[in-house]
Amino acid sequence: MTAFNASLLASSALCPPPALSFDDVVFSHEDKVLLGPCSFTLKSAGPSMVMGPNGAGKSLLLRLAHGLLTPTQGQVSWSGEGRPRQAMVFQQPVLLRRSAVANLIHALAVNKVPRKSRAKLAFDALDRFGLSACSHTPARVLSGGEQQRLALARAWVLSPNVLFLDEPTSALDPAAIKAVEAAVREFHQRGTRIVMTTHDLHQARRLAGDVIFLSGGKIREHTPSDTFFDKPVSREAQAFIAGELVE
């Protein structure tokens, strides 16, 4: 392990992950409100699952939190100084047209990691995510599961304080889903704040520390996972968990 990674690990283990706050955030497009107004704070250990039916605004919420979109009104803020180190894993992994290891090295180069330590960090991450055998394979000919693991490995080398995942397993088979969930736990154990969207109730049960439930662009409920699955407070969440069709 390099000094670079070790210092990051030490810093993330010492202090709790930064808290995320939404303060009356609204996102609208062409005068149509798509999300909000919503206010909440993520400060418990997590992992935080953002749940809700299609079109509820889960992906929007993630993109606003990550800074890919700017809220029309309200503010997104983080505890601590400055903006925490973040990474995002998308539903369809966006990989560069180069080898698996070159994808990781590119991400490290962009983040100004010294040239000498890039290759070592990249190969370590590939090894951790079971991709050693295909390190020189073009990233875009990997299987769907391998591509998503590569996207996770790319997030891993960046040692983020916060990791966003947008439906990372929706196109994967059970074995690949298992690998992704194991990776999410590993990030969580390293002290990374996890914010993940999913519409899979079983997956949320397996991973969640707390749940934000959205429907119709509004937050209906933000509760610890025990409460959410056993005694959901909102009518919409009750219906969702009971398997009814929620809009």
Add this chain to the structure above:
Amino acid sequence: MENNAFYVALSLLLNFDAALFQIVALSLQISLLAVLVAAVLGFPLGAAVALWRFPGRGGLIVVLNALMGLPPVVAGLIVYLSLSRAGPLGEWGLLFTPGAMVIAQVLLVLPILAALSRQKVEELLGEYREQFVSLGMSRSRMVPTLLWDARFALLTILLAGFGRASAEVGAVMMVGGNIEGVTRVMTTSIVLETGKGNLPLALGLGVVLLSLIMLVNACAYWVGEMTRRRTG
């Protein structure tokens, strides 16, 4: 038999005709150098137009696209006027030298490389944008990444540019002057020989020129396939 173009081409090549080789070498040097200069300027320009939003961007794209069809004689005229004694760049003393021919061909090739790479980079950016923003990349940092990831398309665009440069005759004729041993290239020789009525030699030169272009394209295709197989 002596009037057969292929026979003439073949005998020119097999006899290692010194004048011919000099002409071929100069043609290649000028066109390759022009394409290289145009690529160094044109690809980053294309990427920049794809990435940045600024007033007049739409107009610039239209102009670049339109200049792909810039008539070589017009490009030649512009360079001729600029480099002639009384012109703004007259002091350089470049008129009727290979340097002037390179400048004229850069003018012809640059719009092709810039306009086509702009299109390709913009397409790729649509796919990569969210990931790039997520990685915290600045626009200027995106340029080399996008150009490298578009490398196979850029190679084809480069070939289109080389085709334009090596095939044109109007511009190099005007600014080079077709001076034997100095600025005579394949296309200007063909014009000259045709004018003299030496049709077999003109055709022979044509065959040599065509083979050269084929060869360059075959090499580029082969290099492209090899790297594609290795890196995807």
